[in-house]
Amino acid sequence: MDFVGENGFIVIFILWCLFLALTTDKFLTPRNILTVLQQSAIVGIVAIGEMLVMLTGAMDVSLAAILSVAGLIAASLMITGLPPLPAVVIGVGAGGTIGLVNGLIVTKIKINAIIATLGMLSILGGLALMYTQGQTIYGPALDSIDFLSSGVLLGVRVPIIVMFGLYVIFYVVLSRTLFGAQLYAVGSNEKAAWLSGLRVDRIRIMAFALAGMLAGVGGVMQAARQGSATAIMGDEFLFPILTTVVLAGVSLSGGKGRLWNVLIAAIFLATITNGMVLLGLSVNAQRVASGAILIVALSLDRLRQRVR
């Protein structure tokens, strides 16, 4: 019962799945479930990074733009003839570097994290558009990373494997390593952590850098999925990333949050869209309904907390 009490959104998620299972005949097919998982992969991966940053009591709203930039860089390098592996590594590394810069601005210049990353969001969006001139970057060279989107390993699509793999890795990092312990400590009481000898700034910068790298992974995967890259390819992820971590109950003030809840929340979001399509709702009706489901799920969480 404790589990349900602390994770109200999961109850709504299960109810929603039951409803879809009863009203549509396609929802519970293995094929559709794999589709949902695949659709949740990029948001799910980038949301891990957002959670790391939020655990330290900060927030990064520039991850969607980092995703675009990293995808653009990797795609452009491949078009100019670089082999896929180094291109992908450089793209992901660029994401990590931007995250590092975010972290430095937030900790060393001490600008509020939301404001600083909002600035970064605008800078990156502008730079990306200046670079592409609004054009789409594509070419046969991009086919070489196609397996990142449609490749199949042991009957499962690669994006799903990457997502689950990263969740397992970060679960271990958060629960078993020094870095994970310190991340939670900084978020739950920064002053006490500092006075216990923790290098608070360094830990927070690490979180931003990792978040940037994970956004970079998301960017490469999105480029693979589209077979192209644009300056605005990350924009559609801006709200889903934030919605996922908030829905998962990651505390906005830091120190609290469960990784598996983030995964479930990412899948829930994909299920909402998927269910709407199966129910044959119009795009506009989908937007109304997905907003309503979110608010209901979050209200339930708050209500339970108040009852306690």
Next chain:
Amino acid sequence: MAALLQLDRISRAFSGVPALREVSFSVEAGALHALIGENGAGKSTLIKILSGALPADSGTLRLDGQPYQPRDPRQALRSGLATIYQELNLLPSRSVLANLVLGHEPTRRGLIDGKQARIAAQRVLQQLQADTIPLDAPLHELALGQRQIIAIARALLSDCRMLIMDEPTAALNSAEVEALFKVLATLQAGGVTLLYVSHRLDEIFRIAAAVTVLRDGQHVRTTALSDITPDNLIADMLGRSLTGVFPPREQHAGEVVLSVEHLSSARAFEEVSFQLRAGEVLAITGLAGSGKTELGQALFGAWPIARGQVRWFDQHGSLSPAQAVAAGVGLLPEDRQNESLLLDAAVQRNITLAVLPRLAQRWGFLDRSGEQRTAQQQVETLQIKTPSLDSPARVLSGGNQQKTALAKWLAAGARGLILLEPTQGIDVGVKFEIYTLIAQLARSGTAILLISSELSEVAGLAQRVIVMRGGKIAAEFADQPIEVGALLRAAAGV
């Protein structure tokens, strides 16, 4: 002269523990009446009852001969009794003017009359000879002394007949204190009666006409200051002797582990030099605002240093908390709730927080059974009462939280400890456990810097005591026995 305020057998208890027991005295109209007593003597409770923030359990109050029973601070204010607490209760981001008229804004047809407010504010600042303070400046741009004056001016604007001030000079420098005293004289000339709470005996002898001493919640004496000496007042405040409470001290100081040379900060302290040896308990005491707390933080790298040197063990260069911890030093902060513990994290993690890097193995993986053993061992040694190692620190009592905070440094094997007010707000039983622990640690060679306002624990535990006043070392006591009275005299400067 007639009595303006009369207290008759005022009592108040908190969950069965009496804070005030049948306190009776009266304050003459137009006088500056001082109220003194040690920490915990009941001064704050008394102020809160007078200002309507707390009801008395029994007893009666009379103001100007009329029964006075304020239900809340607002009603007290309407009866003409204003209170200025140490933290002043002003709004830092609003203007001086807005602060002055807050709560009694002049209105015209239901709207605030800005012109009238300005005229009234100017008049009252003139009256206090403080009309150089700009009305439109945001309050936070004012120096502390000026803010104090704004708080007084606000009380005057509400037409108060009596003003209660709680340690108004605690955080002021000497020039600001002089300015404040002038204002107080002006107030008295205008017929305002003052009840002045202070630790500073020198000030009291300078400006007060009468004094009331409280001890352990009881009234000891009310007298004209011309009829008493500082030594008698100190004896009244301390009362019973405290021998037998503290563990025996042993004198076997080892090598120097901390040397502080000409240390100064921008505002809190200046030119502080001393040494601390292994196995020694060195206490630093002083009144609020003496700079001792900031000095303690600076020795841990947690307060900015302007000039001078701190050297722990063989640590070199600038000092941050992380470097201090790496050198083997721990700090027990004064503010347990906000600076010491991760309240929502497990007791286990709170204990191991500082030693975690040493529990990390290859790839940064934590030795989880090692972590649990470390925490379990400390819980047993210090007899921390917790439901389990996984319980959040929030559920522990204040005393057990403090033991958990100490356990963090014992687990980390700290060889130097800075303890800031280690027994503040802790019940008596745990207090003595902590005293015993401090003595034990010293015996095993840990160097302990005990920074405390509680003179009895300072005198009872330390081998050496440094007394600070106004940011400087005022006196040092090394010869046993250390007299509490002598410490108080040095701290107050009489």
